[in-house]
Amino acid sequence: MTTICIVIQSPEFVSSAGMRIRYLRLASAAPLGTTITYAPIAELLQTKTYDAEIYIFSKTFMPEALILACHLQKIGKIVGQDFFDDYFSQMDDARLARFQCWVREMEPFTDFVLGTTERLTSVIAEYMPRAPITIVPDPIEAFDRSDLAHRVSDKIRTASASRRLSIYWFGIGDNPFFSVGVRDLVAYGGDLARFKALGWDATLTVLTNTRALSSEGLALLRTLPIDFRIMEWTEAREDESLKAADVAFIPVGGQGFSRAKSLNRCLTALLRGCQVLSRGYPLYRSLGEFVYRSADDLVADLELGQVKLRGSQLPRLYELLDAHASPAEAAATFGSAATSLPMRPSEKDSSRRAGPPLCLIHGRNSDTSIHKLAARFGGLSVRSPFHEKTLNYQLRFDSIGGELRCRIEKSRMKFLDPDLATAAIDVGRIMDLEFCDLPLSRIMGWNDPFPLAMGSDRFSWLAVYPSVMGVIRTACQRLFPSASVIVSEQHQLALATMHGDAYPRATTAIRSGVA
Amino acid sequence: MRAPPSIVFHVHLVQDVAILQPLMKLARSLPGSRCEVLVSAEFAKLDATGRWATELSRLCAELDVPQTHYASEYEAYRHLQNKRGLIIAGSESNLPNHAVTHRLFASAPSSFTTITLQHGFECVGFLHNVAHDASAGLAVRFAADVIVGWFAPARLSSITASERAKLYVAGPPAMIEMRPRTRRSAMTDGFDPDAYEGMVCENLHSVRFKSATTRSGFLEEFTQFERRVKALGTRVHLRSHPAGQFTEKNAIALEACTVRSTQPLYQIDLTRFAYAISAPSSILFDFMLAGVPVAVWHDGDNAIDLRNFASFARVSTAENWWRFAVAASADPGRFVSRQDRFIRGLLIPDDVHQRYAALLSAA
Known part of the structure; x- marks a missing residue:
């Protein structure tokens, strides 16, 4: 018996057209041996037990979903995405950057993709080139x-x-x-x-x-x-x-x-x-x-x-x-696309690696609740110099003395490469925690520091935002190679700078600032 | 089957009630007419004292006209969607103050013809002064299908070219039902304090009084004028613009000889006043129609544009006010004959009543 859980944005989504037209019809025609259930994301973020084998995210364009998907993969679940609206082909519309950036952030945590139409799946394939993509049409309801x-x-x-x-x-x-x-x-x-x-x-x-x-x-x-x-x-x-x-x-x-x-x-x-x-x-x-x-x-x-x-x-x-639009066929396709992938062993069972499972980088606008959520799943909360909240981050990238500096909370030093750890310099207490400074140029393989002056005006930060976020992303990967890196960003303009081709891919080392 | 036509009066600003009142009365007097009042949700908020909501209810009860309140354009649409006829607004234009009515007109069912009225002597979109030009610009537009003016097209110099074709000249609604003028004769002998009773009107909230010094200037002159009225043992009535209510809201202290005038203008017999003084305002025009000598107040610096009040008597200092009040009380005739010449020059149609009746019958 396999259980597929649809992860939905809120309890209210249950009464939406998407739920009614798609999931409820698919659930009632689910093939033998497969059960389709659903759960609002808030519920799944609080629970300790994840009973389903497969989780499919539907219209959950929020940073919480990224954290949950990352966690689900790490505990051995299969994670899928289902799309029925195209917010992704409009590369000239910055209002949609938040959807497009979200899909790019979600890509590493996605094992398979479903979409309602051929056109939609071809759009999504551009964002998710690794995962297998299957068309599951909206099925019709029963009629006489x-x-x-x-x-x-x-x-x-x-x-x-x-x-x-x-x-x-x-x-x-x-x-x-x-x-x-x-x-x-x-x-x-x-x-x-x-x-x-x-x-x-x-x-x-x-x-x-x-x-x-x-x-x-x-x-x-x-x-x-x-x-x-x-x-x-x-x-x-x-x-x-x-x-x-x-x-x-x-x-x-x-x-x-x-x-x-x-x-x-x-x-x-x-x-x-x-x-x-x-x-x-x-x-x-x-x-x-x-x-x-x-x-x-x-x-x-x-x-x-x-x-x-x-x-x-x-x-x-x-x-x-x-x-x-046959319900039986749609449900069978849905089920087989989800269940045909080999089950992943939980990382706890396999070679357990040291270090945090994820680094959650706060962009310009990222809620305190995300900071707490990262901690709940054992992750590091990472400050970018654009995040202006006063939180006890465990890893900080601050603009100090005209350059970008990397500081790590002392208790996390044990997960670092020993060579790097020896280069750390104690900088004392920031908020409630003790920190050490890490040489960013060494992490990044540069000869010089990364110059960064944060103006106090409203918009100049935007000019440096994409390159700085790219550096932080790469630095996090190098500090904690086994951790997943997620950017939490809700600021429309910040997202727009990472829009389209300008988006820094997680695997690309960013060459900016000083060569 | 087609629904019988309705005449819908739309009330949003508090002053709409007084503007629409003569038309509502006229509409009800037409045989077989079906009238109703549609009230925006914002009306109650704008009517802080509740005075105009009460007056509207009284008017509706008196005329037996139902009132419907609406909170969104769609609610109004739903109410109107199986009906047809006219929707008449006391004020409408593309300016922010008129946005509610503008949106309603833009979205009303096409089975209705929408009509807006010139709602003052000087009026945005119809006839501007410098302050109107500065605040509203030179291209005020209307969503209404028909705009009803008071004067001959040539005298409505602020109607933008694209809106001119919508103009229907019917005259001031106040002239639909004119009270007969009581003839005031020049005084002969003996002192009658009642014969010296006049009215001072303030519209200090208006765009014309943008500067605080103009406001305080008017109030200072009024205070001095009050003292002289008091010394003579007569009275002066002070009337605030219904939408502004500046002296009421700001609790300006008044002498005992000053009577606040708060009734709707159409309930007041204007002919009983010996004179009226106001900064440029439509109320002066109402007094002129009633045959009462009027003077327009201006500040000494001439910061107030009097272009449309060119042939009115002018006063600025309390001394001027007093001299005018005495002269108007003693010999109204010489003011009134000049005013009547001014009115004739506006080329108001002779048949105001018939023109409005024809408009309302177009439903």
């Missing part, structure tokens, strides 16, 4: 075939008799980073005017979250060329509305985020008996036989009584569902 057949024929009959169509747009209407939701609806909504022009009485219902209905959102919707009403989205209302709707309008934008999306919305509409009209990027081409690309085509088929989703075509739909 005879119900669907009845619903489809009823809808076609009523619509044709009345020449009236109820069209629905449904889903999350906004996104903090991307122009999607109601913006897609409005951008591609011009086609909705065609129904009236072609002699069909069409009304639109917009079923979305209230946050999307800001003044700007409403002002955009006002420009739609069709009468519409707005309803607040709930899961139950979506189900009920789509079961009554004739047409689901699902426009898709062409940006990376939209192109990496799963088939889920289209499948949700088809399984409730809606004709699907999708404009924009052809995201649903694998279901193309059931997807209209223009209102004119839909009306022409309605006039002929030959719409794409009709009773006689349902067997073909079921074939496509089996090929692209």
Whole structure:
């Protein structure tokens, strides 16, 4: 019996679409011998026992997840990542640096990767070149075939008799980073005017979250060329509305985020008996036989009584569902991707090496709770000169006398290379702890010290941030070769300096400052 | 089936109540009209004394008009989404003070035509002074579909070119229902203290009084003026701008001869006053319409822009105030005839009532 635990960001995530559409469906179709459970990350950071063999992180873009993943690997667990949103292909958008840097930090602790679509997995492969990557599509929910057949024929009959169509747009209407939701609806909504022009009485219902209905959102919707009403989205209302709707309008934008999306919305509409009209990027081409690309085509088929989703075509739909969204198959792929890797022996069981398991480097903005967490897992809390909290770090990189200096708490000296330890100079107490100074140039193999003057202005630190953090990362690796190195950083601008190709890889020695 | 049209009055700033009151009365008098009031959540916060919320409730009860409060544009949208007609705001523009109404207008269902009113004699987006230009700029815009002005287009020099096509000139709402002027004749004999009762109005919160010295200047002159009023044994009424309430909020001490005026202006018979003195403010225009001699106060340094008040009597020191008050009380006619000439020059339509009635019937 193998247990797979999905690590989620918070207890609230349980009610999210990702949980509902993906993990709960996968769990209920899990292959024999595999159990899929879930746990919020805060719970896993507090527990002492880790019962599952495999842990899969889902949307946990926080430093705590890095520490947990590192720990789980060290105690012999298999660690995977599951992705269903593309925050990673937009290399020109610094707001997304935190997601991209997080994935890079997570890479050393990742044994396998899952993603919902081909496009998404190809994006992730750039970040995680070592780990095997498997596509696990969002599976459909269970449904009653005879119900669907009845619903489809009823809808076609009523619509044709009345020449009236109820069209629905449904889903999350906004996104903090991307122009999607109601913006897609409005951008591609011009086609909705065609129904009236072609002699069909069409009304639109917009079923979305209230946050999307800001003044700007409403002002955009006002420009739609069709009468519409707005309803607040709930899961139950979506189900009920789509079961009554004739047409689901699902426009898709062409940006990376939209192109990496799963088939889920289209499948949700088809399984409730809606004709699907999708404009924009052809995201649903694998279901193309059931997807209209223009209102004119839909009306022409309605006039002929030959719409794409009709009773006689349902067997073909079921074939496509089996090929692209079968719960049993998705769950089997999910299970085998996770369980096919050889179990790793716990480091305690194998050759136990001396020294801390991890070095946690605090960047500009890193919370005190992370400092405590590093200690809880036996790690070293490392100060970078950008971190302005007064904490009892065990390893410090400070800017003193115009240069970057490395100081180590005395009790940790025993883990150092003896040659280096002899070069340490006692510097006395800093906060509550006794420290020794270590020659940084010797650690790094330089002839001279690393010049560093920290200005008191608000932004000059940013200029030196990437090179200094690179030096600290390398120094930590050399001081404690068996430790994993993690950077904890929440500062948007600091992250942006490590964005894209500028990101210092853990294995790359940084040559900066004095040669 | 189409819903019957509604006339929705939108209240956000406290002064909106007084601006909308004559239109609400007119709308209710139209046969078959369906009216309602939509109130922003911020209105209660802006109305620190609660005076205007009470007045709005009284007005709604009197006119039998329902009130709905909303906290977000979507809440307002949800309330309006199956209706159609007009939404009329007392004030709206793209300036920060009007943001709530601006956002509402930008996002209201398209089944509604949105209308905003010129809400003062000088008014942002319609007719500016130097301080308006400095604080609001020269390109004030509106989300409203229709902007209603008081004067002929040529006299509304601050409407930006892109907004001109939205202008509908209907005249000042105060002229929808004009009180008859009571004729004040020149005094003959005997002293009647009531005949010397005037009103002084302050809008010291206004952008025109940006400097503290201008404020203290006005207050000093008023204090000296009060003493002379007291010595004569008559009274003066002091009225604060409803949104600013500077002298009330700052607890400025007043002589016993000074009466605070806090009622809505439309509940006061302005014709009973012998004179009115104020810094440049719309209230002077209300007094002019009522046939009361008015004087505009300016500071000695001329830091206050009087460009739109060019033909008004001017006062600065308490001595000027006093001379004007006495002259206006003794012989109002010579002030009033000059004021009436000024009003005629604004080219206000003759048929204000009909024009507003036509606008409201467009629902």
